Amino acid sequence: MDVILNQMDEFAPVAGPVAGLVMKNEPMVIKRRVARQLSHLEALESEAIHIMREVAAECANPALLFSGGKDSIVLLRLAEKAFRPGRFPFPLMHVDTGHNFPEVIEFRDRRVKQLGERLIVASMEDSIKQGRVVLRSENQSRNPFQSVTLLDAIAEHGFDACIGGARRDEEKARAKERIFSFRDEFGQWDPKNQRPELWDLYNARVHPGENIRVFPISNWTELDVWEYISREGLEVPHIYFAHRRDVIRRGSGLLPISHLVQPKEGEKVENLMVRFRTVGDMSCTCPVESTAVGIGEIIAETAVTRITERGATRMDDQTSEASMELRKREGYF
Amino acid sequence: MSAIENISFDHSELLRFITAGSVDDGKSTLIGRLLHDSKSIFEDQLSAITHTSRKRGMEAVDLSLLTDGLQAEREQGITIDVAYRYFATPKRKFIIADTPGHEQYTRNMVTGASTANLAIILIDARKGVLTQSRRHAYLASLVGIPHLVVAVNKMDLVDYSQDVFERICQEFHRFVAGLNLKNIAYIPMSALNGDMVVERGNNLGWYEGMTLMDLLEKVPVDHDINLEDFRFPVQLVCRPQTEEWHDFRGYMGRIESGSISVGDEVQVLPSGLTSRIKEIVTYEGNVEDAVAPQSVTLTIEDHLDISRGDMLVKISQLPQVTKEFDAMLCWLSEQSLDPRRKYLIKHSTRLVKAVISRIEYRLDINTLKHEAADILKMNDIARVSLKVHQPLVWDAYQRNHATGSFIVIDEVTNNTVAAGMICPSKG
Numbered sequence: 001m002d003v004i005l006n007q008m009d010e011f012a013p014v015a016g017p018v019a020g021l022v023m024k025n026e027p028m029v030i031k032r033r034v035a036r037q038l039s040h041l042e043a044l045e046s047e048a049i050h051i052m053r054e055v056a057a058e059c060a061n062p063a064l065l066f067s068g069g070k071d072s073i074v075l076l077r078l079a080e081k082a083f084r085p086g087r088f089p090f091p092l093m094h095v096d097t098g099h100n101f102p103e104v105i106e107f108r109d110r111r112v113k114q115l116g117e118r119l120i121v122a123s124m125e126d127s128i129k130q131g132r133v134v135l136r137s138e139n140q141s142r143n144p145f146q147s148v149t150l151l152d153a154i155a156e157h158g159f160d161a162c163i164g165g166a167r168r169d170e171e172k173a174r175a176k177e178r179i180f181s182f183r184d185e186f187g188q189w190d191p192k193n194q195r196p197e198l199w200d201l202y203n204a205r206v207h208p209g210e211n212i213r214v215f216p217i218s219n220w221t222e223l224d225v226w227e228y229i230s231r232e233g234l235e236v237p238h239i240y241f242a243h244r245r246d247v248i249r250r251g252s253g254l255l256p257i258s259h260l261v262q263p264k265e266g267e268k269v270e271n272l273m274v275r276f277r278t279v280g281d282m283s284c285t286c287p288v289e290s291t292a293v294g295i296g297e298i299i300a301e302t303a304v305t306r307i308t309e310r311g312a313t314r315m316d317d318q319t320s321e322a323s324m325e326l327r328k329r330e331g332y333f
Numbered sequence: 334m335s336a337i338e339n340i341s342f343d344h345s346e347l348l349r350f351i352t353a354g355s356v357d358d359g360k361s362t363l364i365g366r367l368l369h370d371s372k373s374i375f376e377d378q379l380s381a382i383t384h385t386s387r388k389r390g391m392e393a394v395d396l397s398l399l400t401d402g403l404q405a406e407r408e409q410g411i412t413i414d415v416a417y418r419y420f421a422t423p424k425r426k427f428i429i430a431d432t433p434g435h436e437q438y439t440r441n442m443v444t445g446a447s448t449a450n451l452a453i454i455l456i457d458a459r460k461g462v463l464t465q466s467r468r469h470a471y472l473a474s475l476v477g478i479p480h481l482v483v484a485v486n487k488m489d490l491v492d493y494s495q496d497v498f499e500r501i502c503q504e505f506h507r508f509v510a511g512l513n514l515k516n517i518a519y520i521p522m523s524a525l526n527g528d529m530v531v532e533r534g535n536n537l538g539w540y541e542g543m544t545l546m547d548l549l550e551k552v553p554v555d556h557d558i559n560l561e562d563f564r565f566p567v568q569l570v571c572r573p574q575t576e577e578w579h580d581f582r583g584y585m586g587r588i589e590s591g592s593i594s595v596g597d598e599v600q601v602l603p604s605g606l607t608s609r610i611k612e613i614v615t616y617e618g619n620v621e622d623a624v625a626p627q628s629v630t631l632t633i634e635d636h637l638d639i640s641r642g643d644m645l646v647k648i649s650q651l652p653q654v655t656k657e658f659d660a661m662l663c664w665l666s667e668q669s670l671d672p673r674r675k676y677l678i679k680h681s682t683r684l685v686k687a688v689i690s691r692i693e694y695r696l697d698i699n700t701l702k703h704e705a706a707d708i709l710k711m712n713d714i715a716r717v718s719l720k721v722h723q724p725l726v727w728d729a730y731q732r733n734h735a736t737g738s739f740i741v742i743d744e745v746t747n748n749t750v751a752a753g754m755i756c757p758s759k760g
Contacts, residue, residue: 038624038626038627039345040345040346040347043347044347045628046626046628047626049587050568050628053585053586054568056568056569057641080616081615082585083585085571085575085577085578085614086571086573086578087573168419169418169419175418195749196665196740196752198443198447198448198740198752199738201679201680201740203748205677206747207747218417219428221419223421
């Protein structure tokens, strides 16, 4: 049982020399040293597995959002670690804007097949056909309208929880979001009316029609994600690696030439070595110039990068200081 | 012997900390300084705040703008309780739970503190120890944060005086006597000028201790969880029922404290049945032993009825199993406690109905005096007696945070209305 000591030099704080003012107010319980201290990546992994299992246990009908992007690729590995040798206790769902990079869709389908799990594709084309989404032009960014398709799919399938790969380091609205983030019956996030979240005790209770968005990798950074992909030897779509691509310079970023983005008058098409830091809507996802052809090189670049992930790559987040916050309040994940 | 020598930096570790103090103490400036001097601020962020600083007519870049709020906060003049920020040095990865001061402080700090290894309490060198410093110290001790740093800030405004610093240290020391605070370090600094935050600066030559960043990188975190008592709350039962895994029955969960090895005798609580660990299953394959806070799947030798909410423990280290217990409760909701109502309690992986049968006292957080109370309002802290409809498997919070903490949920609104910390049983 406990060993109580008054002299606890071994456990004295390292602030020993601090002006001689370190104190030990009372006897302290000695705890045996752990055989091995978990690294920060192992600690983050265990936290995420715990979160996923809580969702599986407490939610009646959850889904995991899988886009083929790096964050949701990490989610799938975490789900394998959480639930194997069993099957995933939820289907995978992709909100397909119809503006995805073809390489990413090909990767998505291949990965789902490998896992032998079920994929639901919620298609924005359907929302457009049904008149639920009205676009100003065929080629405009579809990111803002994902929420409509997502919320429709949640209602159609009766999901009470959606697991997503959002991280708090991405954006300041995300920095203030809970791991279990409550959404009302309109799918809205109310930043000033969030449930307090203490210790690792998550409250997943909802009324019919409401749902919870769950972010198991909330506490991961972009660098953690790449280090984990490297450690686990995970495959990612090859557009994450440096490759030659026709791009134009627009605003502060590069835009990839595709059937959605054509040079305007005065814009010059350049063929550059680039890679994508995020993969989203082709019309607003910007690559960065890079020579990183392997994961090790991406990690090296990420470790010293001086631009945030979204600052470099998402034109839609630059339209106003609060664009992510506004989209989230409308039901974006 | 120093504890540091035993720590390997082969892998970088995780340190979670909270900053306590109001805007006036320079909290935002301190966080901005930590991020800036550790090169964790990105160029696009820096250019955005440089732009805003200029727009507001300031000459230097106002680092406090880095922690500026959301549109919803600016519009409504409110601050959202906790924002999380991340930075890393080659030695450690850090998570800051940044909680605003002012109103609702208790609720915010308890929330941010619940997962913290360390708290930084900011004191303005000109003002010295204030009532709020005592409040911060008390909350840190209530939530059992293992390490406390008293950052005596704005030393530039008191001519970097050693006398002022030492007077504040002694006052704080007297102040917190009797609180459950184990490790306290005092650092004089100027967050504005960067003295003793990441760099030592040239103004505090008389101070020989560590800079704040030094301390954050070196403070030991390996004994912050209970490594003695094995506690394994079952989250899920895995029964694949496939051909390959026909008879497999695994108990999935996270080791909340202690460690476990194949062959160890375990008891299932609350049923009391015993068995031995057969396998420790992980995605990478079976292992011989595992430690907190690993998430694993356990199988046992015997076929027992075990489900979510049960807890596996070692026989030599038994927790309490009762339907009645006392706890310190921190009320978080705008809707006050109604002692006539039933609430839900989530404790480890168990959800039970509960009544708060008695409010023993409410604590005046400024004077630490006990007061009689019939109801509890938001930000109130009280010692209460609870009754639950099914037994809980618990340890006192001060012994084991994972099995001594719970949240209270309002059955009607589904909101989380209170946080609880179980007290040692009397007698």
